[in-house]
Structures are given as C-alpha cells and as structure tokens.
Amino acid sequence: MKDNKNNDSLAPYTLYKSDVSYFSGKIEAYLRYKNIPHNTVDMNINSMNEVVKNTGFKKVPAIKTANNTWLFDTTPMLQWFEERYPQNPILPNDPALRFMALLLEDYGDEWLWRPAMWWRWVPRASRWALGYRIGAEFAPSLLARPIGWFFGRRQLKEWLWDDGVTLKNEADVRDMLFREFEFLEPLLQHQPYLLGSHPSAADFGYFASLFRHFGNDPESAEAVRRQAPNTYEWLARLWNAKPEKLPKAQNWIWPEGKHWDGLLERIAKDYLPYLQQNAKAFSLNQKRFNHIGNTFVFNNTKTTHYRVYCREVLQQEFNKLCTIDQDRVNDLFAAHGSLAALHDDAVIESGLAKKFVLPRTTQTKYKQTLRQFILGQPRN
Numbered sequence: 001m002k003d004n005k006n007n008d009s010l011a012p013y014t015l016y017k018s019d020v021s022y023f024s025g026k027i028e029a030y031l032r033y034k035n036i037p038h039n040t041v042d043m044n045i046n047s048m049n050e051v052v053k054n055t056g057f058k059k060v061p062a063i064k065t066a067n068n069t070w071l072f073d074t075t076p077m078l079q080w081f082e083e084r085y086p087q088n089p090i091l092p093n094d095p096a097l098r099f100m101a102l103l104l105e106d107y108g109d110e111w112l113w114r115p116a117m118w119w120r121w122v123p124r125a126s127r128w129a130l131g132y133r134i135g136a137e138f139a140p141s142l143l144a145r146p147i148g149w150f151f152g153r154r155q156l157k158e159w160l161w162d163d164g165v166t167l168k169n170e171a172d173v174r175d176m177l178f179r180e181f182e183f184l185e186p187l188l189q190h191q192p193y194l195l196g197s198h199p200s201a202a203d204f205g206y207f208a209s210l211f212r213h214f215g216n217d218p219e220s221a222e223a224v225r226r227q228a229p230n231t232y233e234w235l236a237r238l239w240n241a242k243p244e245k246l247p248k249a250q251n252w253i254w255p256e257g258k259h260w261d262g263l264l265e266r267i268a269k270d271y272l273p274y275l276q277q278n279a280k281a282f283s284l285n286q287k288r289f290n291h292i293g294n295t296f297v298f299n300n301t302k303t304t305h306y307r308v309y310c311r312e313v314l315q316q317e318f319n320k321l322c323t324i325d326q327d328r329v330n331d332l333f334a335a336h337g338s339l340a341a342l343h344d345d346a347v348i349e350s351g352l353a354k355k356f357v358l359p360r361t362t363q364t365k366y367k368q369t370l371r372q373f374i375l376g377q378p379r380n
Ligand SMILES: N[C@@H](CCC(=O)N[C@@H](CS)C(=O)NCC(=O)O)C(=O)O
Pocket: 021, 022, 023, 024, 058, 059, 060, 061, 072, 073, 074, 075, 375, 376, 377, 378, 379, 380
C-alpha cells in the first residue's frame, strides 16, 4: 500500500488518452482528484500501437507504470489505485453503499454508452465535428476527413443500427440523456456529488459519458447547458475536485428519495435484465440475442463478452455482503422491481477476470490483428 505518492515506485504513471474519449475522461478525472503523479500521451497511430502491443486492447485509456508494466480498463484500475492511494477513498466504508457505488459506476459506464453513441454520431454537427477531431488524431489533415467519416460510420453501425436500435426506438435511446437529467438535476441541486460530500466511484462512472461526450459534443453540450445546469456545474466541479478543497470528513448519503426512483427502476428493470440476457446468450454461445426490458426491446443485439465480466463482478460484490447489507440493498430496490435479474441464472463466468489482474506484468507482446489495424477495436 502506498499512501504517500513520493513512496510509489510505480509513479509517475503515463496515461494514454484521448480528449474526446469517454473512458479517458473518467480515469483522468480520478488521477487528478487523487493527486496521483502522471503524464499524458495523446492517442495517435504510434501510441495506439504501443498500447495494443502491451495490453492486447487497441483502446484508450491505458496506463504505463514507471517500471513499464501496464494497467488497462478503468473499472479495475480505479480499485487498484484505491489500494495504493487509500486516502480520500472513492468507495465508501459502508459495504452496502460501496456496492451501490460500484453498481452506479457500472451502469454509468455501460448503459449510458448507447445514448452517448447516438448523440455523438447521429446529429450531423456532432458527427462531422467529432469525426474530424478523431480522424485528425490519426492522420494529417487531408486524411482526417475520410478517416473521421469512416469512424463515424463504423460507430453508427456497431453501436446503433446493427445493435438493436431502429427508427422506432431511436428517440427513446436519445431521450435516455433526458431521463438522467431528471435524476441528476434535483440531486445535484442539493449535494455536490452523487453520493454526498465527496466524489465516489458513482461520480466517475457517470463522468465518462457526461464529460467527454454529452458535455462536450456540439448538440448534446447545448442540451446539458440549457436543461441541466446543475449537471454542467458538477462536470467542472469534479474535473477540478481536490481533497484539500473538500471537508475533511466524508459524508456519504444513502441513495434513496424521490430523485432516485427513476434511476433505481432503470437499473432493476432495464440494465440488470440486459446484463442477465447478455450473459445467458454468452453461456449459450449465441452471438446475438433479443434484449427485452421495461423501456426497450433491442432485437438482435450483440452479445458483449466484456459485459458478462461486468455482471460477474457485480454478483461477486453482492455475494460478499453480509445478510444485513444484502437486505439493505434489496430493500432499496424492492419498490422498483428488485435485484432478481442480478441473480437469475446464477454466476455466469466470463473467463476474463485474469485479463484484469493489474498490473499486467506479462512479458508477452501482443500482435495486432489485421482487423484491429484496419477497423480498430470497438468492443473489449
Ligand atoms: N472498458 C474499457 C473501455 C475502453 C474503451 O472502450 N475505450 C474506447 C474509447 S472511450 C476506445 O478506445 N475505442 C477504440 C475503438 O473504438 O476503436 C475501460 O473501462 O477502459
């Protein structure tokens, strides 16, 4: 355990990131908040090649430690850093609340990805601006446009039109952002962070989509500014959060009350059923499945291996709780649909856990596949 940054033999860390990347925003905000010494390297052809060679994933963010080992995937990274930098924890001591923080982080990470794709890639102003921006990270100006065009098309196909989104349900996917405002606005009017006085894993999970996508992309940023000013303020607050500026004692607040109702219901009736159906499809070797939830039907959506792992981790976390804490979480969800979908079909193992044991000390260098080289790597 390393509390004092001067004692951390793995510091300074080098963060490979892009300033328009969902998960880069999440981890960078965390490193800034915890005063973890780090430098940054922007995404480009060379840096992405270095990342894929060392992590096996052609994705940002990735972190290189001072002894050339690597960290990948923001969820295990947060937990790994929490062990080394235990001051000002982002996971509450109360085990039930800790579980809720992890559940909210995961919901923010994974369930808000689809509307983030809609808002970035469907409105033309966003598609053109972000396509060019991303294209320019990889190539000089002449090629930036065609690369950006291609990337936008790939994202639309991968995450929307070939993944269960149709002309009939796309307005509801778009409106997922507004459903979050209904939760965030009244909450953040009364408290600085989602679970109380200090940033928690829940804040960093929500920050991914809200900072680098919704709060950044031309069309959605204006929607955030006009319809969700408290959320807009929270984005800057979290980006510039420092323990020194906050009260010494952390005051966590249990997530109940009417602001929370809609969100708890979405988790119980949409997100957890999605995770369960995805894991079931994985166990049956099905590449696609029909998601049927309370709000959406996504026909023929892709089975995502990584999200089997997400569910497995949440199940393990829940099973670690003592009965009293499990009951507290169950009581919280009782009026909103229950946590049944978290437990249905028991634990379905993803087999991915070993990939996320950090740091990745293996000397193996991964070879980039031709497909990764041409198409990038949309899914984990
Ligand atoms: N689960 C990973 C997700 C990382 C991820 O999806 N990164 C995206 C950018 S936000 C990426 O690099 N995508 C590469 C591509 O789409 O080709 C994490 O938490 O770090």
